[in-house]
Structure formats: structure tokens, C-alpha cells
Amino acid sequence: MPTWLRIAIIIALVVTLPIVALVLVLVRGNGDGEEEDDGVLSAAIVDQLSVTVPNQSFADSAKSMLEEAGYTVDYYPGNVVTVEFYRQLPYHAYDLILFRSHADRLEATDEAGNPFDQVVLFTSEPYTEMKYQNEQSAHDLVIARYERGGEPFFGVAAGFIEELEDGFDGAQIVMMGCEGMLNETMGAAFVERGAQSYISWNKTVSATHTDAATETLLGHLLDGSEPNEAVAQTMSEVGPDPEYDSVLLAYPATE
Amino acid sequence: MLRTFAASVILAALAVLALSPGTAQALPPAGTDDVQVNAQAHVTSRLGQETIYVSGPATIERGDPYMDGGVEVVDMEILSMDLSGSSVTGSVAISQGASTPSIGELRSNQSGQSWPATPSFDLYVQITAPASPNPTITLHNDVPISVETIFQGSPLSITTWPPSGTPWEADIASCVPLLPTNPMDACITSMSFTISGTPSGVGGFSELSGVSATDSGPGWPVALMATLGAFVLGGVAWSAKRVVAR
Secondary structure (H helix, E strand, O other), X not given: OOHXXXXXXXHHHHHHHHHHHXXXXXXXXXXXXXXXXXXXXXXXEEEHHHHOOOOHHHHHHHHHHHHHOXXXXXXXXXXXXXXXXXXXXXXXXXXXXXXXXXXXXXXXXXXXXXXXXXXXXXXXXXXXXXXXXHHHHOOOEEEEEOOOOOOOEEEEEHHHHHOOOOOOOOOEEEEXXXXXXXOOXXXXXXXXXXXXXXXXXXXXXXXXXXXXHHHHHHHHHHOOOOXXXXXXXXXXXXXXXXXXXXXXXXXXXXX | OHHHHHHHHHHHHHHHHHHOOOOOOOOOOOEEEEEEEEEEEEEEEOOEEEEEEEEEEEEEEEOOOEEEOOEEEEEEEEEEEEXXXXXXXXXXXXXXXXXXXXXXXXXXXXXXXXXXXXXXXXXXXXXEEEOOOOOEEEEEOOOOEEEEEEEOOEEOOEXXXXXXXXXXXXXXXXXXXXXXXXXXXXXXXXXXXXXXXXXXXXXXXXXXXXXXXXXXXXXXXXXXHHHHHHHHHHHHHHHHHHHHHO
16 A cells, blocks of 8 residues: 555544544434334333432332333432433433422522522532533522522523423423422423423422322323313312412413 | 590500510410421441431420520420431431430520520430341430521521421531441431421422623534644654654
8 A cells, every 4th residue: 555545544534533423422412312202101200309308109109100001110219310310301202201309489680680580490419600600600500409508409490491402202291399380481491392291389389298199190191181181180189288278280271 | 634644554555565575475385396307417437428318207395484594495305206218328217316315495595585596406316227237227326416596507596486497407516426336437427407397398499509601611622623633733743754664
């Protein structure tokens, strides 16, 4: 092989290999590739509450109900619920997601005087100023605490869900935490990203009541009831939270 | 005459109200409180260190208020505690210590005024944790875990009992050893919790971070251009050198 040809091949390899690698990384989307929707029903139980208010019997019961209805179920304990977990969640193409999570409606004014009013889902990832700075400055990620002055964790605001690269492709979302429907920001964000519906509470709710009500709700959803219908049936059976008077609402609401 | 009499009556009534300590809002009388506890404890041991979250019910017994040092005081005791949670190695349960009661008090901050008041407890607990070769090990503390209501590092007075949602923290200098020492050498380095008289909501408190937009420089393909260029040039130089050497 002539010398010039050898040099040309080496130069070509040196130049093209990094470009090929770059293209592969961009195409695969930085990690998990999107799972193909193969027609098999799948569901996720995201049990962020398991670190503070564990209820294994709820998790077991919900999993059992879903499996009996033909779903494959992935259970995620609270300690794996991080910012990156939320970012990757759409790639699993779940048909139904139960978020058993602390949540809060945050109404505030930022340093520039801009109003902020969104629902926030808690993660179990300890907060630091040093990570996700762009998303923090956009208020897509906020600080979340279980108690005033307590340890800070990252909270995922509705804006974060809106900005996800992939969508929820017709999934039904049940967010079992407090105030998930105190305003419509989180519901609108999930539906904007392709979810079929989003169901949550309009005020504070206790773990006991949300666990009991969600089991009932799940039964109606799995029986084929539409989200608004399932919510109405559930509320007529379990009633509002006895302590906080909160009720389940669905987004989008029936016309 | 009538006006003067009416004014005197009103002034007298106001004086009685002002001089009657805590008649409107006294410290609570004797009774029991069934509360919900959400706690977190940072524990170190030979297995490493971990923050464990537990929750569950507790029952607190209160005595009648009495005067001590010129202020009102209510003695309290934790009758039972049934907290559970999970750790990296499995389920953890915390209950009231078997041998030493957890005694506390609610003490008015100043004479002649019931509220605000400062609560405190010396906790003695029993912890059941996963172990090996036995499935579990039961640990307890002999040094009290002294807890009080604290906000942002400063003692926090309360104005109602039970103080739902108010943070409590343990005053631990370095660590409270959990006994028996062997085989785990476990030790509580910090503890905080909240109590509420009603079932806790699964909410929390969120806030905007103070992080503002910063220019973190170009994205990685652009940022790595110089490195990529150097790599290419290096490859070319190495190849040329090999060809010349032949």
C-alpha cells in the first residue's frame, strides 16, 4: 500500500471516528434509548413516599391489580427517584404511571419579580446549587423540603415536565401527593407532553387516604372507566380526605 | 356620674384581664395526645452512614400545668412510639425505649404569660434494624437524645400544643452511641422530626432556588473542538513520523 494512502487512511480514521461517535451519542439521546411500544401494557409505581411514609401493602396491592389486568409493572422505590429518573421516565413508554410522591403547590415571586405558581413533585435527590444550574435558574427545578427548615431536595416543577425531550404517549398519570390539582400546571404539563390524563388532589391529603382512594380509583380505571368517570365513582365511594377535605380531580376535565 | 362608673368598670375589667396570666390561653391541662411523627435520623456504623426516614404514631401524656421558677410548666412523657421506615439494608423500627422513659416538658418563656412556650424532650429509644447472622438487632441509647423545636438553627418557641409541622431537632454534640456497641458501632449523629395532631399530609414545603442564569460556556462539541483538533494534528504528526522513519 502506498505511503500516501496509509497516511490518508489514518487521517480519515482520526477525523471520522469522533464524528461517528458524536452522531451515535446524539441519535441515542444520552443514555437510555426509547423503548418501543410493543403493544404490551406496562405500568410504573413511582413510590417516592416509600422513604418517608412507606406502605408496602399498597404497593403490593396496586402491583397485583395491575398485573391481573395484564400490565407488566415496574416498581421504583423512593431512593431511585432523582431528577435524572424523571428525565428518563418518558423513554419507558408506560401506559399508566402512579406517582406515590410528596408534592406541593409553590406560589412565589422570583428575584426578578416574576410570579411563579406551579405544582412541584419531590425527588429524593439532595439539593445542591451546583447541579442543573440552567434548570434551576429557569425554576424548572426548585428546592423541596419535607418540613420547614428540613433537609433540601430537588423538586421537579411543572415546567420541567413541559421541557422533557420525549412524551408520555397516551399514558394515564395518577399523582397521589398533595395539591397536585390545586392548580392545573402539572396536569397541563403532562397532557402537553402526550399523557392522556392526569388525576390528583386539589388540597393536602394524608397518606392513609390517598392510598385507600388510589386503590379504588385504580380499580375503576382498570375496569375501563374514563378518567373523569373513575374519579367521580371513587369520590362517591371513599369521599374527601376526612382531615383535609381534599378531593380527586382529573385533567382535562370533561366538557 | 354614670359615665365615670362605666369607665371605671371597663378599666377594672381590662386590668383583671391583663393581670390574669394565661386565663385566655393557658398551657394545656392534663391529657394525652395521639400524634403522627415524621422523623429522620442520620446514623453512622461500621456499615457506613445513612439518613433513615421513619414515620408512625406516638402517644404523649401531659400533666396539669404548675408553677416552677415563676413560669408555667407542663410535664410530659412519651408513652408509646411506633415508627417504621426503610434503610439501605432493610426495614427499621423505632419505639419508646424499654428501660428509661422519655420525659419532657412544655415551659412558658416568661412569667405571667403561658405562651409562647418552649417544649423539650430527652428521648430514649429502641431501634430494631437488619443484622447478620441474626435477621435483626435491637439497639438502644443510654445517653439521652435531647430534642427541642428549632428553626434555622435557633430555638423556636411555640404558641399551641401539639405544634403541628414545627421542626424538632436533636442537640447532639458528636454522636449518641447505640448499644450494644458490638457488632455495629452504630451512633446517631443527628435527628429531626415533626409531629402533627392529625395524619400528616403527603405534601411539603418548596421554594425557588437562588441560582440565576449563568453562561456556562459552549456546549460540549464546541468546547472540545480544541482537544479534537489537537488529537487530529497529533495523529497526523505521529503517522508522518512513522512514515519518515521507514
